[in-house]
Amino acid sequence: MTAPASSNPEATRLEDLRQVLEQGGMRKAGRMLNALQTAEIAHLLESLPPKERELVWNLVDAEHDGEVLTYLHDDVREHLIQLMDTGELVAAVGSLDTDDLADIVQDLPVAITHEVVKSLDQQRRDRLEKALSYAEDSAGGLMNSDTVTVRPEMTLDVVMRYLRRLRDGLPDITDNLIVVNRKGHYLGVLYLTDLLTHDPEDSVAEAMTLDVQAIPATWSAREVATRFEQHDLVTAPVVDDEGLLLGRITVDDVVDVIREEADHQFLGQAGLSETEDMFAPVLLSARRRALWLGVNLLTAFLAAWVIGQFEATIQQVVALAVLMPVVASMGGIAGTQTLTLTIRGLALGQLTLKSTRWLLAKEMAVAAINSVIWALVVALIAQLWFKDADIALVIAAAITINLLAAAFAGALLPLALQRLGIDPALAGGVILTTVTDVVGFLAFLGLATLFLL
Amino acid sequence: MTAPASSNPEATRLEDLRQVLEQGGMRKAGRMLNALQTAEIAHLLESLPPKERELVWNLVDAEHDGEVLTYLHDDVREHLIQLMDTGELVAAVGSLDTDDLADIVQDLPVAITHEVVKSLDQQRRDRLEKALSYAEDSAGGLMNSDTVTVRPEMTLDVVMRYLRRLRDGLPDITDNLIVVNRKGHYLGVLYLTDLLTHDPEDSVAEAMTLDVQAIPATWSAREVATRFEQHDLVTAPVVDDEGLLLGRITVDDVVDVIREEADHQFLGQAGLSETEDMFAPVLLSARRRALWLGVNLLTAFLAAWVIGQFEATIQQVVALAVLMPVVASMGGIAGTQTLTLTIRGLALGQLTLKSTRWLLAKEMAVAAINSVIWALVVALIAQLWFKDADIALVIAAAITINLLAAAFAGALLPLALQRLGIDPALAGGVILTTVTDVVGFLAFLGLATLFLL
Numbered sequence: 001m002t003a004p005a006s007s008n009p010e011a012t013r014l015e016d017l018r019q020v021l022e023q024g025g026m027r028k029a030g031r032m033l034n035a036l037q038t039a040e041i042a043h044l045l046e047s048l049p050p051k052e053r054e055l056v057w058n059l060v061d062a063e064h065d066g067e068v069l070t071y072l073h074d075d076v077r078e079h080l081i082q083l084m085d086t087g088e089l090v091a092a093v094g095s096l097d098t099d100d101l102a103d104i105v106q107d108l109p110v111a112i113t114h115e116v117v118k119s120l121d122q123q124r125r126d127r128l129e130k131a132l133s134y135a136e137d138s139a140g141g142l143m144n145s146d147t148v149t150v151r152p153e154m155t156l157d158v159v160m161r162y163l164r165r166l167r168d169g170l171p172d173i174t175d176n177l178i179v180v181n182r183k184g185h186y187l188g189v190l191y192l193t194d195l196l197t198h199d200p201e202d203s204v205a206e207a208m209t210l211d212v213q214a215i216p217a218t219w220s221a222r223e224v225a226t227r228f229e230q231h232d233l234v235t236a237p238v239v240d241d242e243g244l245l246l247g248r249i250t251v252d253d254v255v256d257v258i259r260e261e262a263d264h265q266f267l268g269q270a271g272l273s274e275t276e277d278m279f280a281p282v283l284l285s286a287r288r289r290a291l292w293l294g295v296n297l298l299t300a301f302l303a304a305w306v307i308g309q310f311e312a313t314i315q316q317v318v319a320l321a322v323l324m325p326v327v328a329s330m331g332g333i334a335g336t337q338t339l340t341l342t343i344r345g346l347a348l349g350q351l352t353l354k355s356t357r358w359l360l361a362k363e364m365a366v367a368a369i370n371s372v373i374w375a376l377v378v379a380l381i382a383q384l385w386f387k388d389a390d391i392a393l394v395i396a397a398a399i400t401i402n403l404l405a406a407a408f409a410g411a412l413l414p415l416a417l418q419r420l421g422i423d424p425a426l427a428g429g430v431i432l433t434t435v436t437d438v439v440g441f442l443a444f445l446g447l448a449t450l451f452l453l
Numbered sequence: 454m455t456a457p458a459s460s461n462p463e464a465t466r467l468e469d470l471r472q473v474l475e476q477g478g479m480r481k482a483g484r485m486l487n488a489l490q491t492a493e494i495a496h497l498l499e500s501l502p503p504k505e506r507e508l509v510w511n512l513v514d515a516e517h518d519g520e521v522l523t524y525l526h527d528d529v530r531e532h533l534i535q536l537m538d539t540g541e542l543v544a545a546v547g548s549l550d551t552d553d554l555a556d557i558v559q560d561l562p563v564a565i566t567h568e569v570v571k572s573l574d575q576q577r578r579d580r581l582e583k584a585l586s587y588a589e590d591s592a593g594g595l596m597n598s599d600t601v602t603v604r605p606e607m608t609l610d611v612v613m614r615y616l617r618r619l620r621d622g623l624p625d626i627t628d629n630l631i632v633v634n635r636k637g638h639y640l641g642v643l644y645l646t647d648l649l650t651h652d653p654e655d656s657v658a659e660a661m662t663l664d665v666q667a668i669p670a671t672w673s674a675r676e677v678a679t680r681f682e683q684h685d686l687v688t689a690p691v692v693d694d695e696g697l698l699l700g701r702i703t704v705d706d707v708v709d710v711i712r713e714e715a716d717h718q719f720l721g722q723a724g725l726s727e728t729e730d731m732f733a734p735v736l737l738s739a740r741r742r743a744l745w746l747g748v749n750l751l752t753a754f755l756a757a758w759v760i761g762q763f764e765a766t767i768q769q770v771v772a773l774a775v776l777m778p779v780v781a782s783m784g785g786i787a788g789t790q791t792l793t794l795t796i797r798g799l800a801l802g803q804l805t806l807k808s809t810r811w812l813l814a815k816e817m818a819v820a821a822i823n824s825v826i827w828a829l830v831v832a833l834i835a836q837l838w839f840k841d842a843d844i845a846l847v848i849a850a851a852i853t854i855n856l857l858a859a860a861f862a863g864a865l866l867p868l869a870l871q872r873l874g875i876d877p878a879l880a881g882g883v884i885l886t887t888v889t890d891v892v893g894f895l896a897f898l899g900l901a902t903l904f905l906l
Binding site: 014015037043046164166170172173175193194195198199223231250251255256258262263269270271272279285286290292293296297299301303304307314319320324326329330334336337339341344345348349352354355358362365366370373374381385 | 462463464467468471490492493496499500501502613616617619622623625626627628645646647648649650651652676679680681682683684685687704705707708709711712714715716718719720722723724725729731732735736738739742743745746747749750752753754756757760761764767768771772773774775776777778779781782783786787789790792793794797798801802803804805807808811812815818819822823826827830831834838886890894
């Protein structure tokens with residue numbers, strides 16, 4: 001589904017900006033840049049190598065700085081924050097609304113945070129504290145406090161007059177007004193579409209919708225996302241455990257959650273973080289990657305150690321050394337397929353203990369069929385290559401064993417890891433290939449030792 | 454970010470339904486089921502193994518059938534469609550609005566499609582044809598035709614009276630009315646929030662927003678998604694190349710696009726399709742997986758062939774056979790990290806030719822640093838293990854070479870594949886590991902042959 005870079009609006013915009021910069025058209029570049037949405041500016045900044053990024057960052061109007069920062073991934077944000085002096089930074093983030101401020105305040109140097117908090121009036125300071133009291137990836141952390149509430153007994157006519165008196169209009173992405181009782185408990189929502197199509201004499205109670213359930217502030221971000229996806233929501237009210245209205249979540253933030261979760265799953269497999277900056281400094285990247293390589297090195301040497309146990313066998317039948325990677329990699333591929341399906345099923349909440357049993361049985365059956373097919377193919381090739389029926393038989397057996405082990409591990413590993421509180425998307429792949437390598441080499445060389453010598 | 458299954462609302466709902474079914478409470482199960490949103494029913498169906506799925510499908514009220522089908526992935530949809538007789542199917546999909554119908558009509562048996570189309574009145578038939586004339590993953594394919602338009606010269610007062618007269622109210626997810634001229638050309642949007650907060654005497658022209666650009670029907674789904682993400686859109690008008698209003702895209706469909714794209718990227722790496730049904734019949738899955746295993750087998754034997762060229766060397770120094778998987782897998786891991794970053798960068802339109810050069814340089818530098826570190830570590834271990842300085846030197850050199858080759862391939866492969874119109878998310882991984890295996894074995898065994906014999 002990836003569109004060719006040429007027809008991709010982002011890529012094109014990026015190239016245009018680059019050209020102007022190269023021709024030294026700073027003014028022009030600045031104009032191009034500041035005509036964009038802050039989210040687009042953020043996307044551009046993330047698409048640029050450090051030097052150009054710093055250059056472009058200086059072209060962004062100070063008034064946009066704050067908002068742009070909120071759209072950046074952590075790594076890039078830190079990079080740019082380091083370029084700003086206290087005054088600029090305080091001015092930039094001080095102008096943000098409390099909810100955006102809450103999202104980035106953790107990443108600010110303590111001194112700055114101090115300055116900013118001081119610059120806030122009491123009401124905003126309280127709001128900020130409230131916003132910070134929830135985990136970033138919880139409904140409470142996602143919610144905004146810009147709710148517009150009405151009472152059930154009001155008539156729509158009164159509501160409309162009330163809206164016209166709102167000094168700065170309705171907040172962006174408002175598809176409904178939230179109906180609360182005198183105590184501020186959530187009752188339902190009044191869709192603007194209903195407000196507009198019902199008789200003005202009707203009461204809010206008559207026009208409101210009751211079947212939009214409020215989201216508890218304690219829900220995880222992904223539970224919120226699923227709710228939005230399955231109910232096609234644009235905004236949803238957030239309540240505490242007493243049903244008291246706390247704020248609302250808007251779909252644009254939910255889209256970000258889905259995007260981040262996808263990045264996490266995709267990058268996690270390679271041991272990368274979703275905050276990874278493609279153009280991060282070499283040393284930073286090197287340090288992060290080193291860790292992952294180290295983990296892999298351990299598993300690689302474990303496999304090597306297994307092989308080492310069979311040196312004598314290999315000495316006598318070198319063909320084994322030639323063929324053993326085939327056994328290991330077939331297992332790795334088959335296992336990864338099962339693993340990937342299972343991880344996704346878990347993430348979507350489509351896998352439960354019961355269905356896992358079913359999935360395991362199915363994956364084992366699939367593995368059985370494929371192991372037969374490919375064991376025969378590999379055996380045939382081995383036979384033609386080395387003219388040795390015993391080797392052919394041994395590798396066929398080893399591949400069968402390894403594919404079955406791979407399916408077994410692929411289906412159960414994610415659940416096991418989740419039970420242990422380990423993120424399957426991150427650790428699953430490494431562990432699986434360790435299993436398939438070890439089992440593969442063990443089965444192949446072990447059987448060879450038994451039957452070929 | 455995956456929440457433990459226990460606290461996951463989907464998983465819980467699934468378990469509840471299962472229990473009721475096991476206790477044979479068909480009636481109760483039916484009630485539980487039909488009280489849910491159609492999207493939730495679809496999600497449940499996808500979470501069930503075939504037998505239970507068919508059982509539950511029969512419990513779904515006929516009136517919901519059509520909508521549920523639109524929410525299902527292709528595989529599951531086909532599965533359930535096979536269970537319905539012509540009458541049911543025609544009734545189910547016939548009741549769908551034209552846009553939903555367009556989404557699934559391709560998957561219906563020709564005979565059914567015929568029946569359905571016959572059952573449509575001329576207007577709906579025309580609409581359907583129009584909807585089908587756009588690629589499924591284009592803006593035209595995503596759009597709905599349920600637009601509510603107003604003219605710039607109307608006063609807001611008139612608009613509001615007009616809305617109250619709409620027989621079946623405003624369509625779901627309506628945050629604005631689309632302003633068009635007499636000829637039907639797109640002019641701008643009138644946000645309901647502005648309609649409600651402006652003076653009723655104002656004209657639409659005075660209250661409308663001009664900076665929402667219409668989306669060309671030819672844009673790709675992912676370009677649409679990016680636009681929605683970066684402009685925080687809820688709905689967007691779609692126009693033809695003359696600027697004539699064709700329809701509108703709503704954020705709920707965009708969320709689906711993002712989800713599908715993420716699935717495609719994640720599952721693609723394992724050679725799985727995003728339409729993959731976790732509970733697909735064994736034979737179907739087996740056939741699909743077989744293909745991928747076959748591809749991998751070719752690459753595995755290519756690696757084996759390389760090793761085969763050095764049988765004599767291995768015969769004399771068996772330690773090489775023990776250590777060679779280490780060289781290959783270190784390269785594979787390092788290369789996958791670079792590859793993953795590059796694929797993501799391309800998908801987000803953050804990579805252009807220029808920045809690729811920069812990325813390549815950076816990744817090579819990262820690889821250089823890590824190769825030094827890990828070459829030393831591996832050399833040390835090899836030395837301690839085999840007490841042979843030459844082997845230690847050879848493996849250190851081989852790892853250095855392979856990590857550099859891995860970074861090089863990881864950075865350039867995706868771009869090359871995209872140029873060739875091959876999906877990097879699908880083919881990238883296999884090709885990369887082939888490269889790192891071949892280079893790894895070649896470098897290690899080659900150098901060994903030169904310096905150890």
